[in-house]
Amino acid sequence: MSIKVKETVFLDEIEINQCLSISKKLFGYGYHSKKFFLQSNIIKIIALKNNEIVGFFTTQRINKKIIIDCIAIKYKWQKKKIGSLLTNYFFKNIVRNNEKVIAYAWKVNNKIAADKINVKFGLKKIKSLGKYWKRKCNKSFKCIQYHNSCKCECILYSN
Numbered sequence: 001m002s003i004k005v006k007e008t009v010f011l012d013e014i015e016i017n018q019c020l021s022i023s024k025k026l027f028g029y030g031y032h033s034k035k036f037f038l039q040s041n042i043i044k045i046i047a048l049k050n051n052e053i054v055g056f057f058t059t060q061r062i063n064k065k066i067i068i069d070c071i072a073i074k075y076k077w078q079k080k081k082i083g084s085l086l087t088n089y090f091f092k093n094i095v096r097n098n099e100k101v102i103a104y105a106w107k108v109n110n111k112i113a114a115d116k117i118n119v120k121f122g123l124k125k126i127k128s129l130g131k132y133w134k135r136k137c138n139k140s141f142k143c144i145q146y147h148n149s150c151k152c153e154c155i156l157y158s159n
Contacts (some may be wrong), residue, residue, distance in 0.1 A: 057086040
């Protein structure tokens with residue numbers, strides 16, 4: 001499969017557009033922005049196949065915690081262990097000893113897409129934060145899950 005995983009602070013214009021394309025298809029238009037990917041405090045880990053981004057992982061440190069913002073894999077590359085490659089890189093190279101890791105996952109139709117990978121890497125489901133996006137749903141970005149109302153429930157994971 002020869003997927004290359006690398007960490008970067010800065011993405012070039014082509015890489016940003018590739019990440020935005022993946023985000024738009026998975027989460028909706030405007031969930032991530034160019035401005036988001038230009039932030040230097042966001043750690044970006046990307047998975048490349050033939051110099052094309054097939055997945056990305058974003059995280060940042062806030063108040064002595066490291067927060068997983070997003071794991072996003074192109075549809076045709078899902079279920080090929082790319083999410084595991086990115087998450088493994090994160091835990092081996094980014095997370096410091098005994099650092100608190102926090103992840104938020106979205107529960108839609110009783111399914112949590114990131115549950116399996118969170119659990120695989122030692123994160124436990126802590127609690128439901130309810131419909132976290134309800135007031136902003138389909139307003140601050142065009143959610144692909146939105147159908148007349150907010151459908152997503154936020155689930156908090158941590159180690």
